[in-house]
Amino acid sequence: MEHDFANKSAPRSWKVGTSFSLANPIDLVAVKEAGLECIELTWQPLRLSDRDVRLACDEVVNKARELGIELWSLHIPFGTEWDPSSPDAAVRERVVSQVRAVLSSADAWNIRTAVIHPSWEPVPAEERSRRLEFARQTLGVLSREAAELGVKLAAECLPRTCLGRSADEMDYLLADNPELGVCCDVNHLFQEPPQQFIERLGGRIVTTHISDNDGTDEKHWMPGEGIIAWDEVIEALAKTGYRGPIVHEVRKPDPFRLAENWRKVLKS
Structure with missing residues (x-):
């Protein structure tokens, strides 16, 4: 995909946020006080009933709204029973049904991006x-249904043997699926440098997962603690006109440390 980079964005204008997991919740008041502006809601790896998920998420949603924190995205559960590529047609049918229910909840919570x-x-x-x-077929069905609800479904690039581990594979998944976006998780990219992945996919990237690694496998370290060339990643996102948020996905996130670290990354 070629770009003329005429639509370059300003990194300092990007909202900064963090993943918020029901399994390891962080203090939303601290999120607000640290200056983080948005969260991605997830309950992985908890196995909660639909009712439990709804009640727990309702509390988080209401608290975030009271504090003025944007609920930017929702991370759809993952695992064997949530695999849109399963060779078992019955499993894929269940995946569509399960994800449809999650998308309906996202719509009710006014969360307009869902990561899968x-x-x-x-x-x-x-x-x-x-x-x-x-x-590709399953994501096509789900992205079209999501679009009807006003939700953007974003396929996340993944590491190791997972699908979507390269720009080539992500291009394949996006083909004939114009409603489908991309979640660029720079911590998951090992087939090519993250900046090359970003420049290749350009405007299809609608959200991010930000953390660092050691060059061999995902680590979810704080940016700057690993080998990722952050100046090149930021420049690539800016060149392609990215205007979504910087959503940190680090282990045991401390909101104040996240905010300060990102400021240092931008300065460097």
């Missing part, structure tokens, strides 16, 4: 092409 994993793992090499096609 294109697969679970491992994906055997001999099944890869077939599984990519299953994922």
